[in-house]
Amino acid sequence: xxxxxxxxxxxxxxxxxxxKLLAKHxxxxxxxxxxxxxxxxxxxxxxxxxxxxxxxxKELKKLTVTKNALTIGAxxxxxxxxASKAIKKYFPIIYEAALTVASKAIRNRATxxxxxxxxxxxMDSSGFLMVYDTKLKIVGxxxxxxxxxxxxxxxxxxxxxxxxxxxxxxxxxxxATKHAGCYIKLGRYRGEDLAxxxxxxxxxxxxxxxxxxxSVGPTPIRPLNLxxxxxxxxxxxxxxxEVMKKIPTVISPITDIRATKEYRTHMCQVMFKxxxxxxxxxxxxxxxxxxxxxx
Amino acid sequence: xxxxFVLNGEKRSVEVKPNEVLLHxxxxxxGVKSPKCGCERGDCGTCTILIDNKxxxxxxxxxxxVEGQQLTTLEGLMQNDLTPLQHAFIDSNTxxxxxxxxxxxxxxxxxxxxxxxxxxxxxxxxxxxxLCRCTGYTPIIEAICKLKKPYK
Numbered sequence: 438x439x440x441x442x443x444x445x446x447x448x449x450x451x452x453x454x455x456x457k458l459l460a461k462h463x464x465x466x467x468x469x470x471x472x473x474x475x476x477x478x479x480x481x482x483x484x485x486x487x488x489x490x491x492x493x494x495k496e497l498k499k500l501t502v503t504k505n506a507l508t509i510g511a512x513x514x515x516x517x518x519x520a521s522k523a524i525k526k527y528f529p530i531i532y533e534a535a536l537t538v539a540s541k542a543i544r545n546r547a548t549x550x551x552x553x554x555x556x557x558x559x560m561d562s563s564g565f566l567m568v569y570d571t572k573l574k575i576v577g578x579x580x581x582x583x584x585x586x587x588x589x590x591x592x593x594x595x596x597x598x599x600x601x602x603x604x605x606x607x608x609x610x611x612x613a614t615k616h617a618g619c620y621i622k623l624g625r626y627r628g629e630d631l632a633x634x635x636x637x638x639x640x641x642x643x644x645x646x647x648x649x650x651x652s653v654g655p656t657p658i659r660p661l662n663l664x665x666x667x668x669x670x671x672x673x674x675x676x677x678x679e680v681m682k683k684i685p686t687v688i689s690p691i692t693d694i695r696a697t698k699e700y701r702t703h704m705c706q707v708m709f710k711x712x713x714x715x716x717x718x719x720x721x722x723x724x725x726x727x728x729x730x731x732x
Numbered sequence: 733x734x735x736x737f738v739l740n741g742e743k744r745s746v747e748v749k750p751n752e753v754l755l756h757x758x759x760x761x762x763g764v765k766s767p768k769c770g771c772e773r774g775d776c777g778t779c780t781i782l783i784d785n786k787x788x789x790x791x792x793x794x795x796x797x798v799e800g801q802q803l804t805t806l807e808g809l810m811q812n813d814l815t816p817l818q819h820a821f822i823d824s825n826t827x828x829x830x831x832x833x834x835x836x837x838x839x840x841x842x843x844x845x846x847x848x849x850x851x852x853x854x855x856x857x858x859x860x861x862x863l864c865r866c867t868g869y870t871p872i873i874e875a876i877c878k879l880k881k882p883y884k
Contacts, residue, residue, distance in 0.1 A: 443751055
């Protein structure tokens, strides 16, 4: 399959140069890994006049991890995340989620920032970004801004990114106390597939919980009312049942080629219970290792 | 535009348009036929090659992007002779039609470089992006398991 639309290919070496190109050429498209973009170009879903390849900009390759904070530059791939021992240790949910992204050859190229800029509802990275304290750093032709992930997604494939803006990095803070978590992705088969539904749970040693659902609504979901039901409580079967009953009220899945809304809803409940119990067990140091398949 | 890179150990330059996909440039302009056109959307893995020693799906890469990089296709891996991995595949009668074989060999080569002695789960995870419609994968996985370990 050939790409029919014609464009110029530009490869700036600095962020400033990229900003200038983006301001100058109105119909530009930014390129990082390209695993989504090239497919969209082949299908004529996009017709840019310029592609601005960010891969020549060194500062966007930055990946720094400490016990408390993580910076993921715009060019960091999912393979980079998996290879980082510090991420596995301090941000284990990210490690677990990154393992489920497509296949090795895609993970070697696809970037996290590209994933959230594509903003396809079945993305794998939204779960961990929603449960960790995440902010996006964005530069525009005139100003810089930093916004929380909760304000980023506007709809399927829609974000608050303006035409003259570039997301330079994702900044994540670890919870103040010790934490553990779990990411479960439902696909049609084991191996490479897009998500039918995803559940992410983060549990802290203060008995606080954060929950996110993905691929079951136009944008990722962080149901604060469910988190409140769990906060500080002894998590027993009765409480889990009560929370599970509420899940259909916080998600809005559709029926499509990959699954029906009924199946997605049911599986969100099943996966929530497994992710919650696994998170609690992992917090105690007795849970299944990260990367375990829960389905 | 002119794009220069190292292809299977040899410096190459090629004149392309910015919208030309690497897979087609390799096959149609440079005569390297091991990467195959399967799904053309990154799902099937028949076009898998190595860029700077990392596997990528060449159907999702523009030729313009690989300026200055090292590209390795199956032809490059077997420049001296069939590799031990390929011998293992032959010995196990691994492939039937063989369309997936170049991508499988490239992906498995990357795996064995990272994990010389992989277990079955690791093999399945590494090859999840390479589809085979003939064999049900069993002989592919078995052949990799039978390799003399650790793989060098």
